[in-house]
Amino acid sequence: MPPMNVDLHSHSIASDGLLPAMEVAARAKAGGVDVWALTDHDEVKALGEARSAAEAAGMQFVDGVEISVSWSPKAGNGGPKDTTIHVVGLQIDPANQVLLDGLRQIRSGRDERAERIAFDLDIAGIPGTLAGARKYAVNPELLSRSHFARYLVEVGKASSTHQAFHHFLTEGKPGYVAHQWATLPEAMHWISSAGGIAVVAHPGRYKLSQPQLNEFFAEFKDLGGGAIEVMTGSHTTTQYNHFADVSRCFGFMASRGSDYHGPGESRIEPGALPPLPADLKPVWHDWF
Numbered sequence: 001m002p003p004m005n006v007d008l009h010s011h012s013i014a015s016d017g018l019l020p021a022m023e024v025a026a027r028a029k030a031g032g033v034d035v036w037a038l039t040d041h042d043e044v045k046a047l048g049e050a051r052s053a054a055e056a057a058g059m060q061f062v063d064g065v066e067i068s069v070s071w072s073p074k075a076g077n078g079g080p081k082d083t084t085i086h087v088v089g090l091q092i093d094p095a096n097q098v099l100l101d102g103l104r105q106i107r108s109g110r111d112e113r114a115e116r117i118a119f120d121l122d123i124a125g126i127p128g129t130l131a132g133a134r135k136y137a138v139n140p141e142l143l144s145r146s147h148f149a150r151y152l153v154e155v156g157k158a159s160s161t162h163q164a165f166h167h168f169l170t171e172g173k174p175g176y177v178a179h180q181w182a183t184l185p186e187a188m189h190w191i192s193s194a195g196g197i198a199v200v201a202h203p204g205r206y207k208l209s210q211p212q213l214n215e216f217f218a219e220f221k222d223l224g225g226g227a228i229e230v231m232t233g234s235h236t237t238t239q240y241n242h243f244a245d246v247s248r249c250f251g252f253m254a255s256r257g258s259d260y261h262g263p264g265e266s267r268i269e270p271g272a273l274p275p276l277p278a279d280l281k282p283v284w285h286d287w288f
Contacts, residue, residue: 006284007270008037008062008090009201009232009257013138014046015066016146018262021046024270025053027260031271035284037090037257039064039201042106043142044094060288065089065099066201067190068106068181071219073212082178083206085216087187088229088255090283092196102190106182107141114143116177117169121148124174126157145169146261161265171207188223197283199227199255202234203243217250227253227283231276233268234259244277254280 011017012024019027021038028036036059038050047063054061067089070082092099118130132151137143149164158164168175182190191198200220203213217228229235230243231254247254254276258268276282 003275004034004284005032005271006035006256006282007031007033007258007260007273008035008064008199008255008283009039009066009088009229010037010260010270011040011066011262012038012046012050014043015040015139015142016144016261018265021050022053024260024262025050025057025059028054028270029057029059031269033059033271035060035062035288036270037062037064039066039088039090039257041066041086041142041144042068042103043139044092044100044103045139047094062090062284062287063092063094064196065092065094065103067103067187069184069187070179070181071184071216073208073215077211077215078209082180083208084179084181085184085206086201087184087191087220087225088199088201088257089191089194089196090199090255091287092191092194094194096194098193099190102182102186109179109181110141110143113177113179114148117145117148117175120177121168121175124168126152126155126168129175145175146265148175184219185223188220188225192224197227197253198223198225199229199283200225201229201257202232202259203228203246204232204235204239213246217246217252221250221252225252227255229257230254230280231256231273232259233257233266233273240274244280247280253283253285255283
């Protein structure tokens with residue numbers, strides 16, 4: 001019997017995805033997914049729609065969220081510069097008040113950051129980006145860099161959202177604005193309060209040295225972290241193997257998720273990732 005096709009990382013228009021939750025569910029079903037999670041950034045408002053769509057399609061559904069965290073390595077390990085790291089919470093209770101209050105706290109800072117991004121882009125000779133980005137943000141509480149990137153493509157400043165990030169929205173570029181997100185202990189508390197399991201999202205994406213990553217993984221584990229994404233649309237084949245080894249070394253469970261944002265903006269369609277290595281314990285090993 002083949003293993004279940006599990007995809008535990010995806011996004012809808014409630015955060016920075018391109019599609020409504022029901023359409024993401026349809027994509028997952030078309031990709032052969034058996035167990036699907038919606039994990040919008042700092043937001044849970046689309047989970048009810050996602051669950052209904054998943055169940056109608058015959059998929060098992062997992063309530064999830066992706067929380068933005070600011071983390072710094074210790075001074076002796078190259079710190080104290082903040083790095084934004086994403087922690088996914090799976091099997092959460094989306095009605096948990098501790099979680100909801102925490103996510104609201106994170107979202108409250110996004111408007112100020114967006115205004116600063118727009119101001120900097122205006123100085124760089126690209127006016128109107130705040131209004132332009134807002135056209136793409138279906139959820140007015142969650143204006144993200146992805147929405148700015150889509151507008152930059154629209155006005156011809158970039159040929160793709162990837163290029164827009166690379167030229168304008170990452171560190172050292174004219175539209176990059178540092179932001180203080182949740183601390184790691186805060187995010188872990190919110191997830192555990194909601195009965196969830198904490199998973200490090202796409203660990204290969206962070207600009208951290210291996211000693212710094214190891215420091216982060218140790219802190220994450222000490223705070224109750226349970227898993228890391230091994231198979232993700234953000235990883236190369238080499239990184240699949242490397243983070244499988246990290247999972248073994250730290251005793252983490254392994255997760256699998258496309259990080260699907262929509263057509264044209266995602267490397268992997270839902271359900272299309274390779275299976276986890278057979279010796280790793282899947283994060284979903286005791287769910288069903």
